[in-house]
Amino acid sequence: MRYMMTYDLMETIRNTNQWLGASALSMASYPLFSMTPNPALQWMAAWGEVTERSFQRMVVKPDWGIESITGEDGRDHLINVETVIERPFGDLIHFAVQGREEMDRRVLLVAPMSGHYATLLRSTVKSLLPDCEVYVTDWHNARDIPVSEGKFDVEDYTLYLVDFMRELGSDLHVIAVCQPAPLTLAATAYLAGQDPKAQPRSLTLIGGPIDPDAAATEVTDFGRRVTMGQLKETMIQQVGFKYKGVGRKVYPGLLQLSSFMSMNSERHSKAFSDQIMRTARGEASDHDPHNKFYDEYLAVMDMPAEFYLSTVERIFKGLEVAQNKFTVRGHKIDIGAITNVAVKTVEGGKDDISAPGQCVAALDLLTGLPDSKKANYIEPNAGHYGIFAGRSWRNNIRPLVLDFIDANSEAPAKRSRTAPKKKKKATAKA
Incomplete structure (x- = not known):
């Protein structure tokens, strides 16, 4: 049961960060604040937009997006x-x-x-x-x-x-x-x-x-360094109550993502900080290179x-x-x-x-x-x-x-x- 609780805890943290991003975006975009422009509010709205999008993508299966060919x-x-x-x-x-x-x-x-x-x-x-x-x-x-x-x-x-x-x-x-x-x-x-x-x-x-x-x-x-016992204890969890596979033992996608990100943490941190600044300046878009890459990269599945x-x-x-x-x-x-x-x-x-x-x-x-x-x-x-x-x-x-x-x-x-x-x-x- 503790592994099922750990799975739900990870999902709770993800959901909380998505909510924080949405809240920051909504608050900083309040129309009354536009009467007195403040760069801090612009940055807050940009941070909220990038954060909400990033944590939301983690539980969404991307669409193929291939509509036609010539x-x-x-x-x-x-x-x-x-x-x-x-x-x-x-x-x-x-x-x-x-x-x-x-x-x-x-x-x-x-x-x-x-x-x-x-x-x-x-x-x-x-x-x-x-x-x-x-x-x-x-x-x-x-x-x-x-x-x-x-x-x-x-x-x-x-x-x-x-x-x-x-x-x-x-x-x-x-x-x-x-x-x-x-x-x-x-x-x-x-x-x-x-x-x-x-x-x-x-x-x-x-x-x-x-x-x-x-x-x-x-x-x-x-693969050579760790033992199978270590992998079972540290990487395997049970799906929480929110999904159809409740109780199934998995290698969670969120845990995999943390491993992916840690391999190049400095590069990813810079990519997100740069995207926040581009969003604050109005230079970002739905299909810019950052979103195009990370919309796919952040979408992970349990194995x-x-x-x-x-x-x-x-x-x-x-x-x-x-x-x-x-x-x-x-x-x-x-x-x-x-x-x-x-x-x-x-x-x-x-x-x-x-x-x-x-x-x-x-x-x-x-x-x-x-x-x-x-x-x-x-x-x-x-x-x-x-x-x-x-x-x-x-x-x-x-x-x-x-x-x-x-x-x-x-x-x-x-x-x-x-x-x-x-x-x-x-x-x-x-």
Whole structure:
């Protein structure tokens, strides 16, 4: 119970700060005060506006915000987000472009379950839509999932990916970003052994910790330094009474956010103080660079405790994927069983989360795959975020990934997927 009380205490602190910001903004904006202009009141209103917005974003799932794209015909085509598979812990969604024939390139973008929503890949999705049919794994916030739905660990995550790939058929190209790279590799190997016809045509792994020990970072050092008992005691809490998942053990999003912020506390503090001054001078806007970044960065989700703990224990400490020892429901997965899925790894030269060497380690595990189907690329000056969403992705990496997809798309297999389930009410406009 004390962990449930701690969860509610964190939410109370967040809610209080949001209320303080709203109160400061309302008080400093009182019309009577405008008769005697006071810079202190302007600063107070600006502080309130920035504070209220920041703490409010922490419990709001961002919208995809992708309303339309311009097609080759020069027309704007509306985008609908359709739910293909609906599951308790995550959905498979499709960005359907209205009025456009289905594209030959069909891409499954595997989003990380690492504290942020799948909308973190918004710019990645937007950059692929003009050239591809894009499907995305949309993971749910664990606080909204009732305890009755059971657990969700790395094995369940892997089986979700297996089901998603089977649903979309073999004429598919998979791109895994960051954290899901080792599990996506494992899911592909699972299909290679159990259902070879359902394997995708290509697999692109971007900045993922296939072998965390290949290059040390703060993340890998932390995973080695702490014990599983310490993690259970300090990081795991129970969802409070406010949400549907009351009683579920989670790694809270607010706790994750505090860790994210502490890694670059000086930079974040300066960013917010500068934004307050810009707001006071009337130079800020809803979609300025600060709000555009932090609206997404501050929106965090709770992670199922068993998923977080099993990731640390089996991927980082046990190196089960790196040593080809990963099992799913007692079934030993052999990565060497992949013999005809082209695999490309992408790394950033300045990636301080998954350092160069961690992702390319996947190629050494693919003992059954000919070298002609293996590829690796390092973007010299890109950090972790840049290799899938920044300028480096748009200008350099994306064209290479599309070329890799095209090179492995000859004589597409007959599609064996089912149509999107139109009857589901989860279908909505982006």
